[in-house]
Amino acid sequence: MSRRRVTLADVARRAGLSTTAASMILNGRPDTRLSEDAHRRVHAAAAELGYRPNVAARGLRTAKTLTIGFVSDLVATTRFASGLIKGALEAAENAGHVVLVAETGGDPKREGEAIAALLDRQVDGVIFAVMRARELFVPELPEGTDAVMLNATNARHPAAVLPDEEPGGRAAVRLLVEAGHAEGIALIGQSDEAEGDVFRSTTVARRVAGIRGAMADHGLEFVAEKSIWQWEPQHGYTSTMELLRQCPDVRALICMNDRLAFGAYQAVTEAGLRIPDDISIVSFDNDEVTAYLRPGLTTIALPHEAMGRRAVDLLLGDEPGAETLVPMPVVERASIGPPRGR
Amino acid sequence: MSRRRVTLADVARRAGLSTTAASMILNGRPDTRLSEDAHRRVHAAAAELGYRPNVAARGLRTAKTLTIGFVSDLVATTRFASGLIKGALEAAENAGHVVLVAETGGDPKREGEAIAALLDRQVDGVIFAVMRARELFVPELPEGTDAVMLNATNARHPAAVLPDEEPGGRAAVRLLVEAGHAEGIALIGQSDEAEGDVFRSTTVARRVAGIRGAMADHGLEFVAEKSIWQWEPQHGYTSTMELLRQCPDVRALICMNDRLAFGAYQAVTEAGLRIPDDISIVSFDNDEVTAYLRPGLTTIALPHEAMGRRAVDLLLGDEPGAETLVPMPVVERASIGPPRGR
DNA sequence: AGCGAGCGCTAAATCCTTTTAGCAAGTGAG
DNA sequence: CTCACTTGCTAAAAGGATTTAGCGCTCGCT
Numbered sequence: 111m112s113r114r115r116v117t118l119a120d121v122a123r124r125a126g127l128s129t130t131a132a133s134m135i136l137n138g139r140p141d142t143r144l145s146e147d148a149h150r151r152v153h154a155a156a157a158e159l160g161y162r163p164n165v166a167a168r169g170l171r172t173a174k175t176l177t178i179g180f181v182s183d184l185v186a187t188t189r190f191a192s193g194l195i196k197g198a199l200e201a202a203e204n205a206g207h208v209v210l211v212a213e214t215g216g217d218p219k220r221e222g223e224a225i226a227a228l229l230d231r232q233v234d235g236v237i238f239a240v241m242r243a244r245e246l247f248v249p250e251l252p253e254g255t256d257a258v259m260l261n262a263t264n265a266r267h268p269a270a271v272l273p274d275e276e277p278g279g280r281a282a283v284r285l286l287v288e289a290g291h292a293e294g295i296a297l298i299g300q301s302d303e304a305e306g307d308v309f310r311s312t313t314v315a316r317r318v319a320g321i322r323g324a325m326a327d328h329g330l331e332f333v334a335e336k337s338i339w340q341w342e343p344q345h346g347y348t349s350t351m352e353l354l355r356q357c358p359d360v361r362a363l364i365c366m367n368d369r370l371a372f373g374a375y376q377a378v379t380e381a382g383l384r385i386p387d388d389i390s391i392v393s394f395d396n397d398e399v400t401a402y403l404r405p406g407l408t409t410i411a412l413p414h415e416a417m418g419r420r421a422v423d424l425l426l427g428d429e430p431g432a433e434t435l436v437p438m439p440v441v442e443r444a445s446i447g448p449p450r451g452r
Numbered sequence: 453m454s455r456r457r458v459t460l461a462d463v464a465r466r467a468g469l470s471t472t473a474a475s476m477i478l479n480g481r482p483d484t485r486l487s488e489d490a491h492r493r494v495h496a497a498a499a500e501l502g503y504r505p506n507v508a509a510r511g512l513r514t515a516k517t518l519t520i521g522f523v524s525d526l527v528a529t530t531r532f533a534s535g536l537i538k539g540a541l542e543a544a545e546n547a548g549h550v551v552l553v554a555e556t557g558g559d560p561k562r563e564g565e566a567i568a569a570l571l572d573r574q575v576d577g578v579i580f581a582v583m584r585a586r587e588l589f590v591p592e593l594p595e596g597t598d599a600v601m602l603n604a605t606n607a608r609h610p611a612a613v614l615p616d617e618e619p620g621g622r623a624a625v626r627l628l629v630e631a632g633h634a635e636g637i638a639l640i641g642q643s644d645e646a647e648g649d650v651f652r653s654t655t656v657a658r659r660v661a662g663i664r665g666a667m668a669d670h671g672l673e674f675v676a677e678k679s680i681w682q683w684e685p686q687h688g689y690t691s692t693m694e695l696l697r698q699c700p701d702v703r704a705l706i707c708m709n710d711r712l713a714f715g716a717y718q719a720v721t722e723a724g725l726r727i728p729d730d731i732s733i734v735s736f737d738n739d740e741v742t743a744y745l746r747p748g749l750t751t752i753a754l755p756h757e758a759m760g761r762r763a764v765d766l767l768l769g770d771e772p773g774a775e776t777l778v779p780m781p782v783v784e785r786a787s788i789g790p791p792r793g794r
Numbered sequence: 795a796g797c798g799a800g801c802g803c804t805a806a807a808t809c810c811t812t813t814t815a816g817c818a819a820g821t822g823a824g
Numbered sequence: 825c826t827c828a829c830t831t832g833c834t835a836a837a838a839g840g841a842t843t844t845a846g847c848g849c850t851c852g853c854t
Binding site: 130 | 839840841842843
């Protein structure tokens with residue numbers, strides 16, 4: 111059993127120098143005038159003793175702890191936050207930092223307590239992540255602590271990381287057009303007519319704008335639009351069923367997310383049609399659910415891990431805070447094919 | 453903007469006492485002989501100034517940081533680790549602790565570094581979690597630091613939290629028997645004959661033992677057993693297809709996990725049979741994928757969150773370290789019905 | 795010879811808290 | 825009146841690092 115952690119004093123003693131000298135050498139201070147020999151001895155001593163600095167003690171003096179806080183409303187319910195955390199963990203590790211995770215369940219009281227707990231531990235910065243992109247309330251932070259919004263925005267903290275939804279929306283349309291589709295394209299999940307300007311979330315608004323912008327640019331119009339409030343498989347199923355009945359000449363579906371697409375798959379299959387021979391489908395998110403779909407669903411991915419990484423880089427870097435958009439990769443699988451008359 | 457964090461010295465000054473007195477009062481030391489009046493003044497001062505102790509400084513002195521480390525091989529890939537983390541976070545919050553999360557990807561080098569980073573921050577204890585239950589290598593920890601294995605075991609650290617698989621396995625059989633099944637039960641995913649004593653994981657072994665034990669107790673035998681290495685939907689599909697061809701009198705399926713069950717659903721449906729009218733299905737895990745199945749899949753759940761909570765309680769409590777088994781809840785949905793001749 | 799600068803290093807202060815040792819005043823017993 | 829003890833409180837040390845200020849010497853220059 112290791113008796114006691116080895117301290118800087120131990121290293122200095124073994125190297126025959128003061129702790130000051132040892133500290134300066136180990137931290138590679140630029141103005142160091144210490145001799146070559148001293149450097150050698152200190153590094154040797156540190157290595158032999160297996161010295162590791164005590165971060166708490168250092169933090170006490172420097173007010174830097176090499177620790178960042180990650181506060182999210184929901185950690186586990188979906189794969190969503192997990193991806194963000196994974197990316198953040200990776201980037202933090204690369205930067206020699208470590209991550210304190212706190213979950214608030216969206217409850218402002220718990221949020222306040224969580225943040226206080228993090229600040230008590232002198233975190234260097236905080237990442238605030240939410241599931242559904244929105245303007246997020248953030249309590250006041252002490253001066254030295256910066257914050258980055260992840261999938262969220264906040265007036266006082268302009269540094270934010272969001273998926274680049276507009277081009278993502280355009281990409282979905284482009285995939286269909288490139289496959290030869292021009293007529294019979296339907297939109298599952300959103301309808302301007304039905305929803306007007308009701309606000310879903312920052313990102314959804316941009317996604318829709320991208321889709322509609324691209325349609326307009328190509329001079330196309332949707333053959334039908336289905337408004338759905340909860341983007342769950344069941345509603346994707348019923349809406350698609352309805353659509354197929356009302357509108358037999360539909361040849362392609364843009365689903366607002368993969369869960370709707372999952373339901374659409376069921377409806378299409380049940381109607382005796384085949385994907386992509388009779389109907390092409392493209393969707394968004396690259397949700398875990400896509401793993402269970404045959405044929406594979408072509409989808410515009412939410413770049414969770416990249417976003418998590420980016421947030422940490424932004425927090426640790428010293429670029430001025432601004433909104434950073436992370437590209438949404440196109441995941442091409444097998445659900446899009448050329449249109450075919452039926 | 454708050455200028456500077458308020459320190460204990462500020463509180464003491466405002467209360468007209470020494471920092472010693474303030475410290476003793478705020479920490480509620482039992483042997484305190486300080487006056488009622490002093491208590492009042494210190495508490496008032498602390499409240500007015502919004503004093504929060506600096507955990508790093510306290511930890512420096514007490515070697516306690518109210519922080520625990522959570523090391524896992526995979527945080528995000530499946531919902532698995534997320535559930536564990538969520539539970540751990542909850543329990544830690546209740547105990548006034550905070551959680552440092554580190555991911556190792558299963559790489560021993562990263563694992564070593566992650567643990568070192570946690571120890572540099574003086575964590576009070578560490579939870580080691582792995583996806584697939586197994587004996588886990590854990591590097592030596594300093595004396596004061598305890599460890600709890602989560603979904604894993606380790607000879608040097610007997611405190612471990614595992615799902616209680618044996619009764620879980622028995623429950624699956626019981627559900628079928630209670631619905632009236634006695635013949636035509638097949639096992640999808642495991643076959644003693646094909647696999648012999650090959651070791652999958654601690655927990656799987658117990659799950660199988662429970663299933664086989666219950667079958668034997670009821671004097672039943674499987675009409676077929678399908679060995680499958682990778683428990684993924686695709687293989688569940690092909691194995692079930694095969695089974696239905698070879699063995700038309702099958703009436704119930706025990707699937708080793710929900711992903712296999714997902715494939716089995718597809719196969720059964722495609723064969724023109726209905727669940728549960730023609731075939732009953734029961735399975736394990738209560739994976740997210742079950743949300744997408746119609747009719748709802750009856751499954752024996754892996755109690756991830758409860759396990760995460762339990763691990764923290766074990767770590768923070770002072771019970772002697774031992775293996776703790778967390779019950780697996782039966783999630784009854786609609787995939788089991790009475791057997792019917794075809 | 796005298797002065798300033800450079801060199802190689804260290805003592806001491808600092809960060810914030812807890813803990814140990816002990817001081818001064820009052821009280822009760824003898 | 826003295827001694828021992830209690831009461832209510834504080835000074836100082838400790839914990840492990842970083843940072844500031846500066847010491848004593850040599851060298852080069854005028």
